[in-house]
Amino acid sequence: MARRPVDIVGAGQLLLAVSLMAAGQLFMRRGMLDFGPVDSFADFGRLVRGGLASPASIPFVWAGMIVYAAAVMVWLQVLSRMALSIAFPLMGLSYVLVYLGAAAWPALDEPLSLQRFAGTGLIMCGVALVAGSGSKAC
Numbered sequence: 001m002a003r004r005p006v007d008i009v010g011a012g013q014l015l016l017a018v019s020l021m022a023a024g025q026l027f028m029r030r031g032m033l034d035f036g037p038v039d040s041f042a043d044f045g046r047l048v049r050g051g052l053a054s055p056a057s058i059p060f061v062w063a064g065m066i067v068y069a070a071a072v073m074v075w076l077q078v079l080s081r082m083a084l085s086i087a088f089p090l091m092g093l094s095y096v097l098v099y100l101g102a103a104a105w106p107a108l109d110e111p112l113s114l115q116r117f118a119g120t121g122l123i124m125c126g127v128a129l130v131a132g133s134g135s136k137a138c
Contacts, residue, residue: 007081007082009081010078010081010082013074013077013078013081014078014082014087014090015093016074017071017074017075017077017078017091018090018091018093018094018097019097020067020068020070020071020074021068021071021075021091021094022094022097022098022101023064023067023101024064024065024066024067024068024070024071025064025068025094025098026064026098026101026102026105026108027060027061027063027064027067028060028061028064028065028068029064029102029108030060030064030105030107030108031058031059031060031061031062031063031064032061033107033108034058034060035047035050035058035061047061086130086131089126089127089130090127090130090131092123092126092127092130093123093124093127095120095123096120096123096124096127099116099120100120
C-alpha cells in the first residue's frame with residue numbers, strides 16, 4: 001500500500017494546535033493557583049462572576065482560555081486536512097508538553113518523578129506508533 005505524502009501544512013497546524021492547547025492548560029493552571037480551590041458550584045460561580053466583573057483578577061485564566069480558543073480554531077483546520085484517526089491520537093503530545101512545561105515553570109510547583117517521566121515516555125511511544133514511525137521507536 002502506498003503511503004500518502006506528508007501534508008506539511010497540516011503537520012504544522014497540528015503541532016501548533018498541540019502547543020497552544022498545552023500552553024492554555026499551563027496558563028489556566030497558573031491562574032487557578034492564584035484563585036484557589038473550586039470545591040462547589042458556588043466557588044465556580046465566584047470564579048465566573050469575578051472573572052467577568054474584573055478580568056484582571058484572574059489574568060492567567062483568561063490568557064489560558066484565549067490561547068485554548070486559538071488552539072480550537074487551529075484544531076478545526078487540522079480536522080479539515082487530516083484523518084481524525086491520525087490527528088486525535090497525536091494530540092497526546094499535549095500531555096508531554098504540559099508535563100514538561102509544568103515541571104519547568106517554578107510557579108506551578110509540579111514535581112518531576114521517574115514514574116511520571118516513564119508514563120510520558122510511553123505516551124511518546126504511542127504517538128510515534130500512530131504517526132507511522134514504526135514500532136522500532138519503542
